Amino acid sequence: xxxxxxxxxxxxxxxxxxxxxxxxxxxxxxxxxxxxxxxxxxxxxxxxxxxxxxxxxxxxxxxx
Amino acid sequence: xxxxxxxxxxxxxxxxxxxxxxxxxxxxxxxxxxxxxxxxxxxxxxxxxxxxxxxxxxxxxxxxxxxxxxxxxxxxxxxxxxxxxxxxxxxxxxxxxxxxxxxxxxxxxxxxxxxxxxxxxxxxxxxxxxxxxxxxxxxxxxxxxxxxxxxxxxxxxxxxxxxxxxxxxxxxxxxxxxxxxxxxxxxxxxxxxxxxxxxxxxxxxxxxxxxxxxxxxxxxxxxxxxxxxxxxxxxxxxxxxxxxxxxxxxxxxx
Numbered sequence: 001x002x003x004x005x006x007x008x009x010x011x012x013x014x015x016x017x018x019x020x021x022x023x024x025x026x027x028x029x030x031x032x033x034x035x036x037x038x039x040x041x042x043x044x045x046x047x048x049x050x051x052x053x054x055x056x057x058x059x060x061x062x063x064x
Numbered sequence: 065x066x067x068x069x070x071x072x073x074x075x076x077x078x079x080x081x082x083x084x085x086x087x088x089x090x091x092x093x094x095x096x097x098x099x100x101x102x103x104x105x106x107x108x109x110x111x112x113x114x115x116x117x118x119x120x121x122x123x124x125x126x127x128x129x130x131x132x133x134x135x136x137x138x139x140x141x142x143x144x145x146x147x148x149x150x151x152x153x154x155x156x157x158x159x160x161x162x163x164x165x166x167x168x169x170x171x172x173x174x175x176x177x178x179x180x181x182x183x184x185x186x187x188x189x190x191x192x193x194x195x196x197x198x199x200x201x202x203x204x205x206x207x208x209x210x211x212x213x214x215x216x217x218x219x220x221x222x223x224x225x226x227x228x229x230x231x232x233x234x235x236x237x238x239x240x241x242x243x244x245x246x247x248x249x250x251x252x253x254x255x256x257x258x259x260x261x262x263x264x265x266x267x268x269x270x271x272x273x274x275x276x277x278x279x280x281x282x283x284x285x286x287x288x289x290x291x292x293x294x295x296x297x298x299x300x301x302x303x304x305x306x307x308x309x310x311x312x313x314x315x316x317x318x
Binding site for chain 1: 080082083084096103104105106107108109110112114116117121130132138139142145146147149151163217218261267268280
């Protein structure tokens, strides 16, 4: 299925958000959102990935 | 020293972490300035997040994540939720940007987002204008800190509306108020502190100085001097000269 991960359209077989993070090789220090809604770390394994999902994976960054 | 949501901070200087020439210069700027709070952000992970986080954690300062770049209530709320988990703090510098050229806050969206976030247990630091009504609304929805701009973000123009800032200070004497954005020089920072504000938050003025470390130190000195001056109860200005040397006893030589 096709999803959008951090703005890039890609194909994935990941069943859950946890799987997707593992597939993408993300480290532990990230936070996630699915279709504009925050997904707490504890709920990632129970959050299914569906066709057309927009997933955001963010990390600490410089800010003012 | 300022107290935000029950937490006393060791310095009235709050410093951003963006735009420094190098991580080493950033760390040194924090070390020499002894800034009490570091602002940080969230961006799409493209590698480097962990390294940045390790460096920031090493500064030993309190962390204030922001929602910079958010233009809608929804974006700002989701970003705040992600920041709370990532940085393990309920503090959030809430920015809801309303205008692309001035980065002026969308004060209507700001109040809406602040209401949602305070109801979810966040401790909101709203980036706002000096408008009394807006600030009153922010307090009504649960904010216990205000962060009015001095001037547009990154402009270095200083305190653009001294009347408005003075008026805000006078209207809300017991609310911690931070002048955020627009500070370009130590004199601007000192000016804000002389008016009785509790802290200043700046970033570009230090990070984009030719020598950021020296500027960080200058800002820290200015903040300290401005606060000391406020506490010393400055004299009232007057239009006419008044001799400071006693007139009585002057030799008659004409």
